Amino acid sequence: MKYYPIFMDIKDRECLVVGAGPVGARKALGLLRAGAKVIVVSPGMTPKMDAARQKGAICLERPYEPADVRDKALVFAATSDSDLNRRILADAQDRGIFCNVADAPSASDFILPSVVERGDLILAVSTSGNSPALARTIKQQLEAAFGPEYETILRVFGRIRQGLL
Numbered sequence: 001m002k003y004y005p006i007f008m009d010i011k012d013r014e015c016l017v018v019g020a021g022p023v024g025a026r027k028a029l030g031l032l033r034a035g036a037k038v039i040v041v042s043p044g045m046t047p048k049m050d051a052a053r054q055k056g057a058i059c060l061e062r063p064y065e066p067a068d069v070r071d072k073a074l075v076f077a078a079t080s081d082s083d084l085n086r087r088i089l090a091d092a093q094d095r096g097i098f099c100n101v102a103d104a105p106s107a108s109d110f111i112l113p114s115v116v117e118r119g120d121l122i123l124a125v126s127t128s129g130n131s132p133a134l135a136r137t138i139k140q141q142l143e144a145a146f147g148p149e150y151e152t153i154l155r156v157f158g159r160i161r162q163g164l165l
Helices: 022-033 047-054 082-094 132-145 149-164
Strands: 014-018 037-042 058-061 074-077 098-101 114-118 121-125
Touching (some): 022 037, 022 047, 114 132, 114 149
Parallel strands (some): 014 037, 014 074, 037 058, 074 098
Antiparallel strands (some): 114 121
């Protein structure tokens, strides 16, 4: 097993996304859904980042600085500059902070799986970066097998469990 699967509680923890393009926006929105405090750093904000900003992301329109990674739970290097992404990775690693590099998953400290969300039911699929297309196909199969009704089912099971405890 190349990666250790983990579900991390990042609620109310600061996470950094460097880059405001489509990839950065996707990372920021995912972090916000998990309750993180998201800080986005980029010399310019794209319209794709508007949704993240509207949901509470703090967007700093300026170039990245090494101090930006300080005290962050996670860092995402999502710029179109490979050299900058690697500097961000090095800065994060120097501080013992896990970093995902959008254009270099094999250099990253972690990768993100394909995810199906049904309320508190979260199904994650990874091919360890070997085939994103296969992960996407399996995700679609899981979406078909586990419909929106699972959100309700899980909520009911949670109430029953609380009553039993």
